Amino acid sequence: MGENEETWHPVVRAMREISYFILKSTETLDISQIESLIDLLYKAYIEKRKVLVMGAGRSGLVGRAFAMRLLHLGFNSYVLGDTIVPSISKGDLAIAISGSGRTQLIVTAAEAAKKVGAIVVAITTYPDSPLGALADLVVWVPGRAKSSRMDDFFARQILGIHEPLAPLGTLFEDTTAVFLDGVIYALMLRLGANEEDLKSRHANIEL
Amino acid sequence: MGENEETWHPVVRAMREISYFILKSTETLDISQIESLIDLLYKAYIEKRKVLVMGAGRSGLVGRAFAMRLLHLGFNSYVLGDTIVPSISKGDLAIAISGSGRTQLIVTAAEAAKKVGAIVVAITTYPDSPLGALADLVVWVPGRAKSSRMDDFFARQILGIHEPLAPLGTLFEDTTAVFLDGVIYALMLRLGANEEDLKSRHANIEL
Amino acid sequence: MGENEETWHPVVRAMREISYFILKSTETLDISQIESLIDLLYKAYIEKRKVLVMGAGRSGLVGRAFAMRLLHLGFNSYVLGDTIVPSISKGDLAIAISGSGRTQLIVTAAEAAKKVGAIVVAITTYPDSPLGALADLVVWVPGRAKSSRMDDFFARQILGIHEPLAPLGTLFEDTTAVFLDGVIYALMLRLGANEEDLKSRHANIEL
Amino acid sequence: MGENEETWHPVVRAMREISYFILKSTETLDISQIESLIDLLYKAYIEKRKVLVMGAGRSGLVGRAFAMRLLHLGFNSYVLGDTIVPSISKGDLAIAISGSGRTQLIVTAAEAAKKVGAIVVAITTYPDSPLGALADLVVWVPGRAKSSRMDDFFARQILGIHEPLAPLGTLFEDTTAVFLDGVIYALMLRLGANEEDLKSRHANIEL
Numbered sequence: 162m163g164e165n166e167e168t169w170h171p172v173v174r175a176m177r178e179i180s181y182f183i184l185k186s187t188e189t190l191d192i193s194q195i196e197s198l199i200d201l202l203y204k205a206y207i208e209k210r211k212v213l214v215m216g217a218g219r220s221g222l223v224g225r226a227f228a229m230r231l232l233h234l235g236f237n238s239y240v241l242g243d244t245i246v247p248s249i250s251k252g253d254l255a256i257a258i259s260g261s262g263r264t265q266l267i268v269t270a271a272e273a274a275k276k277v278g279a280i281v282v283a284i285t286t287y288p289d290s291p292l293g294a295l296a297d298l299v300v301w302v303p304g305r306a307k308s309s310r311m312d313d314f315f316a317r318q319i320l321g322i323h324e325p326l327a328p329l330g331t332l333f334e335d336t337t338a339v340f341l342d343g344v345i346y347a348l349m350l351r352l353g354a355n356e357e358d359l360k361s362r363h364a365n366i367e368l
Numbered sequence: 369m370g371e372n373e374e375t376w377h378p379v380v381r382a383m384r385e386i387s388y389f390i391l392k393s394t395e396t397l398d399i400s401q402i403e404s405l406i407d408l409l410y411k412a413y414i415e416k417r418k419v420l421v422m423g424a425g426r427s428g429l430v431g432r433a434f435a436m437r438l439l440h441l442g443f444n445s446y447v448l449g450d451t452i453v454p455s456i457s458k459g460d461l462a463i464a465i466s467g468s469g470r471t472q473l474i475v476t477a478a479e480a481a482k483k484v485g486a487i488v489v490a491i492t493t494y495p496d497s498p499l500g501a502l503a504d505l506v507v508w509v510p511g512r513a514k515s516s517r518m519d520d521f522f523a524r525q526i527l528g529i530h531e532p533l534a535p536l537g538t539l540f541e542d543t544t545a546v547f548l549d550g551v552i553y554a555l556m557l558r559l560g561a562n563e564e565d566l567k568s569r570h571a572n573i574e575l
Numbered sequence: 576m577g578e579n580e581e582t583w584h585p586v587v588r589a590m591r592e593i594s595y596f597i598l599k600s601t602e603t604l605d606i607s608q609i610e611s612l613i614d615l616l617y618k619a620y621i622e623k624r625k626v627l628v629m630g631a632g633r634s635g636l637v638g639r640a641f642a643m644r645l646l647h648l649g650f651n652s653y654v655l656g657d658t659i660v661p662s663i664s665k666g667d668l669a670i671a672i673s674g675s676g677r678t679q680l681i682v683t684a685a686e687a688a689k690k691v692g693a694i695v696v697a698i699t700t701y702p703d704s705p706l707g708a709l710a711d712l713v714v715w716v717p718g719r720a721k722s723s724r725m726d727d728f729f730a731r732q733i734l735g736i737h738e739p740l741a742p743l744g745t746l747f748e749d750t751t752a753v754f755l756d757g758v759i760y761a762l763m764l765r766l767g768a769n770e771e772d773l774k775s776r777h778a779n780i781e782l
Numbered sequence: 783m784g785e786n787e788e789t790w791h792p793v794v795r796a797m798r799e800i801s802y803f804i805l806k807s808t809e810t811l812d813i814s815q816i817e818s819l820i821d822l823l824y825k826a827y828i829e830k831r832k833v834l835v836m837g838a839g840r841s842g843l844v845g846r847a848f849a850m851r852l853l854h855l856g857f858n859s860y861v862l863g864d865t866i867v868p869s870i871s872k873g874d875l876a877i878a879i880s881g882s883g884r885t886q887l888i889v890t891a892a893e894a895a896k897k898v899g900a901i902v903v904a905i906t907t908y909p910d911s912p913l914g915a916l917a918d919l920v921v922w923v924p925g926r927a928k929s930s931r932m933d934d935f936f937a938r939q940i941l942g943i944h945e946p947l948a949p950l951g952t953l954f955e956d957t958t959a960v961f962l963d964g965v966i967y968a969l970m971l972r973l974g975a976n977e978e979d980l981k982s983r984h985a986n987i988e989l
Contacts, residue, residue, distance in 0.1 A: 171557050172402050172550035173394045179546045180394075183387035187380045195379050213780065217574045219436055222429045222865075225658040226541070229426055232659055233536070242575055242863050243657045244639040244843075245646055246778040255780075266575050266782070269890045273780045328556065328563045329440070329570065331549050334433070338545060339386045342538050343379035349535065350378050356535045363536065364660040366627065366669075366687045367424045368449050368473050368680070368989045420987065429658075432865040439866055449656050450864045451636075451846040452853055453985040462987075473989070476683045480987045571867040573834065573876075573894045575782045575887070585971050586816050586964035587808045593960045594808075597801035601794045609793050631988045633850055636843045640955070643840055647950070656989055680989050742970065742977045743854070743984065745963050748847070752959060753800045756952050757793035763949065764792050770949045777950065781838045782863055782887050 178326040183336050186303050190340070194300045198282060199347050201298065205254045206236055206352065213249050213279070215241040215270050216258035219334045224258045227341040233359035234348055241270055251278030259283070260304050260333035262290020271295060284340075286333055302340055304333020385533040390543050393510050397547070401507045405489060406554050408505065412461045413443055413559065420456050420486070422448040422477050423465035426541045431465045434548040440566035441555055448477055458485030466490070467511050467540035469497020478502055491547075493540055509547055511540020592740040597750050600717050604754070608714045612696060613761050615712065619668045620650055620766065627663050627693070629655040629684050630672035633748045638672045641755040647773035648762055655684055665692030673697070674718050674747035676704020685709055698754075700747055716754055718747020799947040804957050807924050811961070815921045819903060820968050822919065826875045827857055827973065834870050834900070836862040836891050837879035840955045845879045848962040854980035855969055862891055872899030880904070881925050881954035883911020892916060905961075907954055923961055925954020 169177070205212050212231055216224035221242065231238035239246050249255065255274035259267045262285040271292055275281050283296035286304045293299045305327075327335070349355070376384070412419050419438055423431035428449065438445035446453050456462065462481035466474045469492040482488050482502055490503035493511045500506045512534075534542070556562070583591070619626050626645055630638035635656065645652035653660050663669065669688035673681045676699040685706055689695050697710035700718045707713045719741075741749070763769070790798070826833050833852055837845035842863065852859035860867050870876065876895035880888045883906040892913055896902050904917035907925045914920045926948075948956070970976070 169394075170399050170402065171554040172406075172547070173397070173399075175550040175553035176394045176546050177391060179549060180387045180390035184384060184391065187376075187383045187387075190380070192377050192380075195377065199379075215780075218571060219433045221575065222433045222436075226426045226429050228658060229429075230535075232661060238659060240658045241780060242782050243659055244642060244654045245652060245657055245659060246781055247646060248776055248779050250779075264574075265894060266573075266887055266890060269887060270780050270782075273886060277779055325563050326553050327549060328437075328552070328566050331552075335542075335546055335549060339383050339542055340379070342386060342534060342542060343382040345535070345538075346382035346533050347378040356532050359535050362662055364425060365662050365664075365691055366473075366629075366655060366684050367471075367660055368428065368656050368684075422987075435865060439868060445866060447865045448987060449989050450866055451849060451861045452859060452864055452866060453988055454853060455983055455986050457986075472687060473680055473683060476680055477987050477989075480679060484986055569869055572869050572871075572898055573836075573862060573891050574867055575863050575891075583808075584813050584816065585968040586820075586961070587811070587813075589964035589967035590808045590960050591805060593963060594801045594804035598798060598805065601790075601797045601801075604794070606791050606794075609791065613793075632985060633847045635989065636847045636850075640840045640843045643843075644949075678988075680987075739977050740967050741963060742851075742966070742980050745966075749956075749960055749963060753797050753956055754793070756800060756948060756956060757796040759949070759952075760796035760947050761792040770946050773949050778839060780887075781885075782842065 175326045179332065179335050182332050183339050186336050189303055191301055194298065195344070197298050198300050199344065199351065201254055201280060201282065202344070202348060203351055208252070209237060211247060211249050211253040212236055212238045213241060213246070213253065213255045213274065214238065214258070215255060215267055217264045217267050219330060220258040220260060220337070223334050223338045223341065224256065226338060227345070230342070230345045230359070233362045234345070234352060234354055235362060249274065249277060249279050253279045254282065255279040256282045256284065257292055257296070258337060259292050260286050260330045262287040262292035268292050284337060302333060302337050304330060304336055382533045386539065386542050389539050390546050393543050396510055398508055401505065402551070404505050405507050406551060406558065408461055408487060408489065409551070409555060410558055415459070416444060418454060418456050418460040419443055419445045420448060420453070420460065420462045420481065421445065421465070422462060422474055424471045424474050426537060427465040427467060427471070427544070430541050430545045430548065431463065433545060434552070437549070437552045437566070440569045441552070441559060441561055442569060456481065456484060456486050460486045461489065462486040463489045463491065464499055464503070465544060466499050467493050467537045469494040469499035475499050491544060509540060509544050511537060511543055589740045593746065593749050596746050597753050600750050603717055605715055608712065609758070611712050612714050613758060613765065615668055615694060615696065616758070616762060617765055622666070623651060625661060625663050625667040626650055626652045627655060627660070627667065627669045627688065628652065628672070629669060629681055631678045631681050633744060634672040634674060634678070634751070637748050637752045637755065638670070640752060641759070644756070644759045644773070647776045648759070648766060648768055649776060663688065663691060663693050667693045668696065669693040670696045670698065671706055671710070672751060673706050674700050674744045676701040676706035682706050698751060716747060716751050718744065718750055796947045800953065800956050803953050804960050807957050810924055812922055815919065816965070818919050819921050820965060820972065822875055822901060822903065823965070823969060824972055829873070830858060832868060832870050832874040833857055833859045834862060834867070834874065834876045834895065835859065835879070836876060836888055838885045838888050840951060841879040841881060841958070844955050844959045844962065845877065847959060848966070851963070851966045851980070854983045855966065855973060855975055856983060870895065870898060870900050874900045875903065876900040877903045877905065878913055878917070879958060880913050881907050881951045883908040883913035889913050905958060923954060923958050925951065925957055
């Protein structure tokens with residue numbers, strides 16, 4: 162990064178912090194976890210299983226963006242909180258997103274998914290959290306949990322900036338958003354799907 | 369970037385493409401547009417105006433994530449599509465997000481906002497679009513519109529990759545998400561708000 | 576009704592007004608319109624067509640409640656405003672709910688549905704409205720439109736009460752809710768579905 | 783009711799069943815519970831407290847319709863599941879709607895509301911349920927819970943019909959919808975608000 166970052170516009174400074182965090186995160190992800198996630202998703206696609214994405218607050222929005230793309234790929238994807246949510250059962254996939262792994266309603270929902278026999282995937286920064294503990298697969302994504310008091314790593318270590326450029330769960334949420342878009346790309350390769358395939362399933366009347 | 373990107377895992381390749389796109393986008397943003405946006409938001413905060421965020425599909429989700437943080441900062445922010453949406457009127461702020469600037473329901477909603485006297489901000493890749501044309505302020509954010517057939521710029525120019533690593537509106541959506549998180553940081557500075565202030569307004573019961 | 580309605584608790588008075596309005600509405604519905612609606616829905620079920628329900632505000636909530644029951648009956652039902660909304664095309668069914676038939680975003684959405692070849696059903700009090708005019712089938716449901724200044728009919732004529740017991744679109748919304756539950760019952764008979772069938776498709780993890 | 787109900791159209795038969803159920807329910811409601819609810823709401827209005835409405839599935843939609851009208855009356859009302867949900871605290875009002883009183887996420891959410899010191903109101907058919915047990919005020923509304931196997935009361939006793947005309951939670955949901963519209967009318971009287979007041983706060987851009 163340049164030597165004059167203190168003179169950058171604050172918007173640029175924060176964008177650089179966040180995008181650099183995401184870029185660096187690719188060196189720390191656990192590829193075997195990612196492969197397991199893709200295998201589970203691929204299996205759900207082939208077997209026409211349901212995929213129920215669950216998350217609260219901004220993590221929920223990230224999950225919704227992922228579920229939309231799964232729909233575009235031809236998955237039977239659903240989102241906790243939508244009007245249209247079917248019953249799920251043994252062999253279906255429940256993907257729960259929570260930076261802290263402690264968001265109460267998501268832990269409760271993941272427990273319910275587990276109880277009906279769904280395969281539960283936790284996307285979290287804290288594998289030892291309640292959500293991580295109950296999941297069949299944990300996919301680790303770096304970030305600061307909303308409750309963490311630790312300073313932003315890259316701001317401190319790399320930019321030498323000691324202020325929170327990305328408050329609360331922002332780093333986890335933005336990294337997870339880009340990570341899940343990466344998973345979509347990997348699924349496109351696996352399924353042999355191209356952009357036109359996605360476009361054909363994109364809502365033509367939407368809000 | 370390394371010289372062995374072809375050997376990277378596809379998830380990593382796409383994440384690098386996207387985060388690198390966001391990083392590079394900071395060099396192309398129009399700072400005066402951003403300053404105007406922050407001024408409008410600051411004025412809305414001081415005058416306790418309503419801020420109504422509008423977007424369809426994944427752009428709508430990006431807008432929702434932004435509106436949540438505005439709430440955490442103490443704004444009267446709302447989202448088109450939520451149950452709770454108040455009447456807006458002259459002097460309120462309507463922020464419409466659409467990569468193409470042509471999403472039908474968003475253009476219709478922005479016209480309605482304009483008609484009641486709200487200040488309309490368009491966040492779009494296409495300033496010449498119907499949405500850009502009617503807006504009081506256009507904030508340009510790079511991306512490929514869903515309808516564009518142009519190859520991903522960085523994939524082609526920088527990574528030398530000729531496949532779409534980020535299908536449809538992904539680059540616009542992810543860049544806008546990080547851009548709006550940058551705007552949140554700039555507003556924190558302007559308002560003298562710290563992370564604890566945001567946390568205190570964060571939902572304690574949420575889905 | 577009793578002769579002492581002025582002494583009833585206001586909640587009871589309004590509930591009686593509304594439920595009596597619904598009860599009386601059954602004498603004024605056009606059975607041939609209802610049969611056409613059920614035929615279209617039955618055809619959509621048999622041909623596995625998509626059914627997209629569209630409505631704004633409280634009419635939208637009534638539509639969502641209907642779409643949920645369609646899901647429980649085994650329909651491919653969707654709701655404008657949900658995260659998961661697929662592309663619709665020729666032969667699919669779009670059901671638009673608007674008391675006034677003039678709600679801007681719903682008229683725009685219905686036009687879009689028409690353009691892609693979907694069969695558009697309007698549920699409205701005003702068949703001559705823009706929504707009614709463009710629909711392939713109009714199903715009339717009585718109510719006061721939000722914009723009407725006419726006094727509540729039953730309050731005035733039958734209860735002799737001259738105050739608005741059910742403000743704005745309330746009578747239309749509640750009557751349509753019960754009407755659509757009636758349509759669900761008719762579909763249960765037509766499809767030979769019983770309560771257990773519905774229960775088996777009811778979300779087991781929901782908010 | 784007429785003597786030829788077997789010849790009525792099924793839609794009419796179900797509508798009569800439901801509206802008659804609502805009409806009769808007004809004789810069984812506990813007026814002191816209703817007065818307590820209105821007092822709590824009035825106090826929340828005067829003290830500018832937040833009112834958070836919570837419900838899952840169709841009960842959640844009924845709650846959303848109520849929260850919209852509260853907004854039109856000038857309340858600070860919110861809905862669990864909306865994007866914009868503020869933090870709530872001691873003295874705020876949480877209204878949880880569940881026919882069975884056992885809907886898992888709603889019980890969890892109500893417990894969380896209780897923990898932060900909010901006043902919890904349960905609207906339910908089962909006062910002895912987990913939700914009823916933890917609530918500060920229970921408001922009883924008749925209905926069949928989704929899980930009940932009991933036949934529809936009025937269908938059996940009054941119409942002599944032995945089929946379920948209103949499957950699953952329909953009777954509770956529709957009765958609660960009309961009941962809460964009755965509460966809105968009572969609040970209009972208490973606050974001296976008329977229809978124009980509500981209209982002025984109604985969303986002018988909505989979906």
